[in-house]
Amino acid sequence: MTDLAISTPAVRQRGSEWQRIWNVVRLHFVNIGTTIAVPSMIMGLIFLANLAIWAIIRASLAPGDRTNFSEGMQWSGSTFYIFVYMLVVAVQAISATFPFALGLSTTRRDYYLGTAASFILLSAGYAVALTLLSLLEEATNGWGLGGRMFVTNYFSDGPVLERFFVFFAVMLFFFFVGSIFASVWMRWRAYGVIVLGVLLAALLLGAMLLIGVTGSWGAVGDWLVSNRALGVAWWSLLPTALSAVAGFFLLRRVTPRN
């Protein structure tokens, strides 16, 4: 009788650890509204608005001034918004699926690893899309209007693979900084997020102050120029990895609220 009782818990578990993590990835892609549809739509709208503005400006310029116009947009920051928005996507994705995943008997560990894998996949997907758009922008001479949105000086005007990697790294950075905000939000709600925001702002301002006091802005500029976007992207993996680890340990003690 006891043998029977003891053998029951030894029933085959569903899949391996990899399978469980993969299940969480699939959970993130069951409904792609938050993670793909909305960001793409926002980017599409920004793009359309840009197209309209380019068309208006072009129509009101003399043909000779048009080259100047195109050069003036080499530093376009239109895509920057989409990177920062990934921070919001990360917070939304985690706050929506975490209580649900725990309701489906997932461990926090498997949940976080699956979520991190999803963020990496999303970053790669977005990086491919942005790279293709930048190539298309060049091929069509700025969408036929001389406009610039996806190809910007310094940031995304290198070879194809370099562009991809820079896009990828920036996406990862914002996703994983987002994972810290998400974990803090899940654990301490608004109060925690405010404290975290103040801490990060203090850190950033402190760094800027230090650079200013030591008169190192020139050195920072040199560093940015000599490393080029590619080198900076490589360096960004360090704070990205630190954020990922911090997000993990913060989330491991979260209790789903009602």
Next chain:
Amino acid sequence: MTRSPVIETEGLTRRFGDLTAVDDVTFSVQEHSIVGLLGRNGAGKTTVMQLLTGQDFATSGEIRIFGESPVENASVLSRLSFIKESQRYPEDFKPKHVFKAAPWFFEHWNEEFAQELIEEFRLPLNRRIKKLSRGQLSAVGVIVGLAARAPLTFFDEPYLGLDAVARQSFYDHLLADYARHPRTIVLSTHLIDEVSDLLEHVLVIDDGRIIIDQDAESLRGSVTTVAGPRHAVERFVEHREVLASDRLGGLATATLEALTPAERREAADAGLELGGVSLQQLIVRRTRAHASEFGAES
């Protein structure tokens, strides 16, 4: 045949600041049984279940589910499902997304059974979760909990907003499926009379403490009511402990601890009628008695 305990707790305690939500709780639940976890709102039912399912962390004490701690333990968690009234779903999800994802997480998921239940509860699969009525939202949880066929299933007030017909249908399916696929089910509810026929064992929690831990059969037999003319009732209960009493004109009823056969004869000879008490009444009375004990202490 001895059944092995699926749930064991020892001195389980959970404090939130000054509030002790679960206070030194020790109990065990045997394999293949339906257990009622009963108690008033705020008594600590949900917190106990959150602790047992690894969703919350104990302040002190021990929990063993299938012999192991459930906290961050995939081999334990993969064998249990926890359906709670307050379960949050991703807002932009529709029920079809829930039913698409749930089978990935439950080894014993039965798709046919899920489809049958979806039809029976008339759940619209294509409506956004936030547009569902309270009852439809409850139906989502009930269907996941039943179709998952997890060896250990927790239902925390799963019926909120369900009408009487749908609730009955839930109880019927629960019992029928339990008979075909025996498992351990912990059902928390305050609609005690509705589920009293389902329960094999009863745990009553009040103010964070377990005050009743008894099998349902013996619990029902543990009290008797005597009814009749007021004088006869008063004379009969004079030297006995009265759990509750009620008077209406010249008639009275009193609830007493279980009577011996001799006592029952004595009551009959005195012209009194003997009766049982519903599980709900019994628990209400015991809970009140417990509360007044505490009142007396402080």
